[in-house]
Amino acid sequence: MIQRHPLAAQTAEILLRRIQAGEWRLGHKLPGETTLAVQLGVGRSTVREAIRELAGKGVVETRQGAGVFVIAVDVAEDWEAVLKRVSIVAVIEARVAIEAEAARLAAHHRTPSDMRALRRALSRRDAGNQAVDDLVDADMALHRAVVAASHNDVLVELFDSFVPRIRSAMIDMLGLKPMADPGADDDAHAELVEAIARRDVAAAAEASRAHLSSLKAELS
CATH class of the missing domain: 1.20.120.530 (GntR ligand-binding domain-like)
Known part of the structure; x- marks a missing residue:
């Protein structure tokens, strides 16, 4: 379970590590917010914010009505x-x-x-x-x-x-x-x-x- 703040940033980092470890490969869909929230011990709003952070870094993409998909395994350099x-x-x-x-x-x-x-x-x-x-x-x-x-x-x-x-x-x-x-x-x-x-x-x-x-x- 994640203990420290900010929770959303930590959650994003954990999800990124899991993506980089190959748990979800390029083009694969992430589990839903409810499933991820239970796995990580955080609220759905925290998962949602973490997904937004990863989307902003070009790692995942939210597709309307389909879910969240992995589109990169590395964060684009600032x-x-x-x-x-x-x-x-x-x-x-x-x-x-x-x-x-x-x-x-x-x-x-x-x-x-x-x-x-x-x-x-x-x-x-x-x-x-x-x-x-x-x-x-x-x-x-x-x-x-x-x-x-x-x-x-x-x-x-x-x-x-x-x-x-x-x-x-x-x-x-x-x-x-x-x-x-x-x-x-x-x-x-x-x-x-x-x-x-x-x-x-x-x-x-x-x-x-x-x-x-x-x-x-x-x-x-």
Whole structure:
């Protein structure tokens, strides 16, 4: 019987161990809430919460009218843990994929309001005359404005998940190795904004890709 709290978390852990031990294999259905509650010595509400926790971790899936089924035997690694583990170069590579597509979509979907936000963000970014922290924050704000102009919530969420990792790495990098050509960097960002303004989807995607690839090369 489970004695300690939180009961639901403990129950989820026990169920996960039983799944990993092969008691219920991939595709197999778990016993009902009443059966599991009796086996574990907890209430049905605790079992229900434990199932929700495992579903959130991608281990089980509740199918309406059919029951709860095993869809994985391992818990997916936490996204923040992944970002802490991987190299900054790997994060930049992911940004290339995300932001080039976001720039393409922004050129297609941008509104007058988006353009005002982009131009404001661009005007606040001056690579040659800002403290490192301020420059990085202004740069992140401009890149986020591009992603926001894509009007794709998934891309926005992905970008936001990268920001803490990118911000600290960029501050460290620029503190040790100042930008070789601040003017060219400002021009690259202006080119991206202008491509979005004239709805040139190919040029917007290429401007984003080229800038981030250049950043990757500096970090490699």
